[in-house]
Amino acid sequence: MKLRWHLLGLGILLGLGTAGFSFAAGIYYQHEHATQRLQQLIQQNPYAYYIRSKIYKVFAFFKTPDDEENANHRLGRIMKYGFPGLDDIRLYSDFVLSYDRRNRVAHWVCEHLQKKDLSTTTHVGRAHASFQPDLSVPSNFRSSLADYRRSGFNRGHLAAAGNHHSHQTHCNETFYLTNIAPQIGKGFNSGAWNNLEIYVRDLTLRYGSVYVCTGPLYKPKQRCDGKLSVEYEMIGPNLVAVPTHFFKVIMVESKVPLGKPYMEGYVLPNATIPDNLPLRSFLCDIREIEHYAGLKFFDGLRRSAIFGSNYPSESQVFRDFG
Amino acid sequence: MKLRWHLLGLGILLGLGTAGFSFAAGIYYQHEHATQRLQQLIQQNPYAYYIRSKIYKVFAFFKTPDDEENANHRLGRIMKYGFPGLDDIRLYSDFVLSYDRRNRVAHWVCEHLQKKDLSTTTHVGRAHASFQPDLSVPSNFRSSLADYRRSGFNRGHLAAAGNHHSHQTHCNETFYLTNIAPQIGKGFNSGAWNNLEIYVRDLTLRYGSVYVCTGPLYKPKQRCDGKLSVEYEMIGPNLVAVPTHFFKVIMVESKVPLGKPYMEGYVLPNATIPDNLPLRSFLCDIREIEHYAGLKFFDGLRRSAIFGSNYPSESQVFRDFG
Known part of the structure; x- marks a missing residue:
């Protein structure tokens, strides 16, 4: 049984x-x-x-993470508000830049910062990264490590390394020399410029989504005979231009649904800047930056849609907006 | 009957x-x-x-002249050997230029000269043309007539007016300020530069088909402290750059079937040049021009296919080639 x-x-x-x-x-x-x-x-x-x-x-049998899709749309997201210019565009995994073949320094670098990208994981950082030439640039227009050696200038980041901490690749790519410009070290690269980068990350942590466009300026100044003239040094065997100024144009997307974005521009001289000068004193009319740089920022957005103009004090920005 | x-x-x-x-x-x-x-x-x-x-x-009942077809292919013909750069390309009826929004002067202007286009008809000429700003350039990046007024500089053509005599429109369009750069008048615009333009037309009459790329250079020079530095004036309310040099890269197509093209480059300082200096003394390595200008000339053609390098004397060019 x-x-x-x-x-x-x-x-x-x-x-x-x-x-x-x-x-x-x-x-x-x-x-x-x-x-x-x-x-x-x-x-x-x-x-x-x-x-x-x-x-x-x-x-598919199993749900797959849509990595590829994210990667495809990442660059579209960074350039959401339009290209400042179209000369020699170069795409990296977390930023987009336009390269100036004549000066061997970028025209502009665009980034999109989000809160989640800033969270520092211990195994990602600049300790693992090293400066290197971008071999995809034709040799005749490429800057090399030799150009910066004993030049007296720092290798200054345009897209800050600290903004790209979600993957080691993202961080490494900010060390390509296409993203680097000769900067005064003491009082600029480690001073006011660094403070500006920290300010941008503060805005990101506070408001969640920030677009930044960074680049060099070659501003004319009055000569002794009263005429205006542009003058800048060129360093190294490849003749890399030393910009007279650097700009950052920042756009903060509103947290409020249908809220208008807020935009401001900074221009810092490539020189030793006293520590006690507040960042706000470098605020600059964005149309003026556009005129000197020959670029158009966030042109996908009508200017009238931008909320407010420049604010008198940092605290007021944080109080009035978001 | x-x-x-x-x-x-x-x-x-x-x-x-x-x-x-x-x-x-x-x-x-x-x-x-x-x-x-x-x-x-x-x-x-x-x-x-x-x-x-x-x-x-x-x-069609009757044979029609293929005007439309010609017009369609004209720009393709001018750019047959590739674009030197891709920044802000502007198409005119008989030449193509790339505009430098930062300096308010073109990066380069490309022309294709043919024997038949040079034949001067009496009713076409610069007498009917006048300088005018190109309103298709955004106002923030546009040069105007006021910039040149009382500046001490001539309005120098990049694409020479004398090269475009087959239609009045072609001639008129060379007078757009996008095709104009501030040039020293006496000893340059009316001197050596004019001689170079005449030399190009001579080549065209002799060999039938000549490609010319013309543009400004901002060359660095040694400062008193031994460092290299770029310095150039900016004129007028719109800040139009005064180039330190001008270049012309010339490519002559061979008359012989399957013959190789011949290429040479000239760099002239934007200064008063003594009358007795021969044009040949301004011959320049094309790779050097490319390095200073950040451009690549006739890149559609492998360099090894270019016949010979620069020649020591003008007569030898005319003797050896074609």
Whole structure:
């Protein structure tokens, strides 16, 4: 009697097993079949090709993290408000820059900072990164490490390394010499410029989403004969220009739904700046920066849509906005 | 009897007339019918749309001059050997330029000179043309007539007016301020620079097809402390840069079938140049011009395909080549 029950149990188990196996085989067959037909569709239809990653995701057995999609849209997100200029555009994993082949320094570097990207993980940092030339720039227009050696200038970041701490790659890429410009060390790179970078990160932590465009300026000054003249040094065997000033144009997206973005621009002279000068004293009309740089900032946005103009004090910015 | 012959003649004439008329009507009907079907095809098929002007020409009753086709391909022809750079490209009817928004002067201007374009017709010339700002440039980056007024500099052409004499429009467009740069008048604009332009036209008359790329340079020079530094004046309310030098890179296409093109580059300082200096003394390594300008010339052509390097004497060029 016991044996018969056992046999029955075994039979049921076998039956269930077969059913389960057949079911899985059916799923697998259908999946393979559909994937093949999908492959054909993708080869024939440009629209299907365009959204292929999304279709594949629908067919997948397990939910996959949409890394690829994120990467695809990251650059689109950074440039959401338009390109300041279109000369020799270069895409990196977490910032976009336009390279000035004549001066061997970038025209501009655009970043999009989000709160989550700033969280410092212990194993990501500048300790693992090193300055290196970007070999994708033609050798005739490339700056090299030799240009900065014994030049008396620091290798100053345009896109700050501290803004790109979510992946080691992001951090490393800010050390490409395309993102570097000759900066005065004491009183600028380690002083006012550093304070400005910290201010931008503070804004990000406070408001969540900040767009920054950074670049060099070559501003004319009055000569002794009263005429205006541009003058800047060139260093190293590759003749890398030493900008007279650096600018940062900052746009803070509002936390309030349908709230208007807020925009401000800073211009700092590439010189030793006294420690006691407040950042606010370097505020500059954005149209003036555009005129000197030959660029147009956040042009995707009508100027009238920008909330307010420059504020008199830092505390007022934090009080009035967001 | 006579009447009958007359009637016969009339009958034959009428018959022939009817036949001729029917024949013409048949042609017309077929033409209309085909044109209608062609119209449908052009609306449905992108390839048919793309070559529509060629198809229409096949159907036409009379041979038409292919003006439209020429105009379409003119810009392609000028840029046949590639773009030196891609910043703010501007297309004019007979030349192409890249505009430097920071300096309010072009980066480069490309022209293609052909023998037939140089033939001076009496009613075309600079007498009918006048300098004017190009209103398609955003006002913040535009140079104006006021910038040059009482500046002490001439309004120097980059694409020479004398190269564009086949239409009055072509000539007029060289007077847009985008094609103009501040040049020293006596000893440069009316001296060595003018001689260089005449030399280019001589080459064209001799060899038939010449490509020219012209632009400004901002070359660094040694300061008293031994460092290299770029220095240039900026004039007028819009701050138009006064280049320190001007370059012309010239490429002569060979008359011999499958013959290799010949290329040479000139750099002239924007200063009073003594009359007795030969043009050959301003010959310059093209790679050096590329380095200072941040541009790449005739990059569509491998350098090894370029016939020879710079020649020691003008007569040798004319003797050895073509």
